[in-house]
Amino acid sequence: MPQFESFGLKGGVWRGRLTDSKGAPARIVLVQHGEVLAEARMTETGASEWQVEVELPSQVMAEGIQTLLLKTDDGEHGTETTPGGHQLGRLTLMAGRMLDDDLTAEIAALRAELELVKRELRRLATRDTAV
Known part of the structure; x- marks a missing residue:
């Protein structure tokens, strides 16, 4: 099962490290209310380890509380999420x-x-x- 260690949010980019002995997922997506907002970049940093970076789109910067999910996904680039992915992390923004x-x-x-x-x-x- 994939493990994600969040390094936090800085400059509008959420960063972290993904480890998974089964290999890299097809893609990692940023999701809010079931809608894919962005796709993360993965850079291999070692055996079964990747640096993950995803830029937060400006539409998530709004008053109130926003919850964003980072999920693995087997879907193609530019498509909606597919069932069966794993939730890697959760980011809550308040403003x-x-x-x-x-x-x-x-x-x-x-x-x-x-x-x-x-x-x-x-x-x-x-x-x-x-x-």
């Missing part, structure tokens, strides 16, 4: 004003859960000391 609202809502939900846990711990502590 814009919507992010403030998303994070505020997430923090509020975490605070509510924390209050629930505190209340239950206090209830259990008072019940154990009363016995």
